[in-house]
Amino acid sequence: MKKLVIFLLVALPAGLSAQSLTGEDIKNQFVKDWERSKAYTQEYLNTMPADKYSFKAVDSIRSFAQQMLHLASANAFLMNLATGAKPPFDARGLEGRASAQTKDSVVYFVNTSYDYAIKAVKDLDDSKLGEMVSGPGGRQASRFALLLKALEHQAHHRGQTTIYIRLQGIRPPNERLF
Numbered sequence: 001m002k003k004l005v006i007f008l009l010v011a012l013p014a015g016l017s018a019q020s021l022t023g024e025d026i027k028n029q030f031v032k033d034w035e036r037s038k039a040y041t042q043e044y045l046n047t048m049p050a051d052k053y054s055f056k057a058v059d060s061i062r063s064f065a066q067q068m069l070h071l072a073s074a075n076a077f078l079m080n081l082a083t084g085a086k087p088p089f090d091a092r093g094l095e096g097r098a099s100a101q102t103k104d105s106v107v108y109f110v111n112t113s114y115d116y117a118i119k120a121v122k123d124l125d126d127s128k129l130g131e132m133v134s135g136p137g138g139r140q141a142s143r144f145a146l147l148l149k150a151l152e153h154q155a156h157h158r159g160q161t162t163i164y165i166r167l168q169g170i171r172p173p174n175e176r177l178f
Contacts, residue, residue, distance in 0.1 A: 023126025030121045030147055036176055037151065038114035041071070041158050043173035044165070045110060050103035052168055062095065064164045065106050069095035071157040072106075075113035078153060081135055082146035085120035088112050117150065 045068065048055075053065040062070060073091035080087050089112060094100055100109060128143055135141035141149070165172040 023129050026129060026144070027121055027124060027126050030151075031118055033151055034114060034118045034121060036178070037154060037158075038111070038118070040173065040176040041068075041110060041114065041154070042107075043176075044068075044158055044161055045103070045107050047165055047170060047173055048103075048161070049168070049170075052164075053103050053106060054101060055164055055168065057163055057167055063101070064161055065101045065103075066095040067157050067161050067164070068106050068110050069097075069100055071154050072109040072113035074153050074157070075117050075150060078136075078146060078150035079117045079120045081133060082143050082150060083120040083124045084133075085116070085123060088116045121147065 048064055054063050056063045073094045076087035076089065076091040079085065089109065094109060099105065124143070129147075131143050132140050133143060133146065135146055135149075162172045
């Protein structure tokens, strides 16, 4: 047994080597993650009944529709900062627009924001991932860091809506890690 452990400790690392990631590899992973996130969010949108989109767990927080519209607005805002691609809609004040609160409208804006994010990543010159740009609040960040923040933000707000669905007595969609 002792000889096997020594062999594994000495021989295996010598046969393993790290592979470098290219900018194209990074972009491809971002595209996969945005596509997975879109499908996962679509499950949330489909799970919540249309007549419950105005539901709030408590009065002082966003409704389900407002959470999802905030997610869509931030996708457009953050991906514009990260990539420079022109957003597909004016995101300012979207979550407060009375005309945007229906299920059909929310689904439209959310899906449009994900399609925009996916295309923006695909069109981004991967040699610019390390380029520093002005992020939220004027803070400097690399395009890569802003792409990560955009993914993190949408996951955060989708996750917040889990409780909205549970409070309706409905089981939320299963996690989609990969």
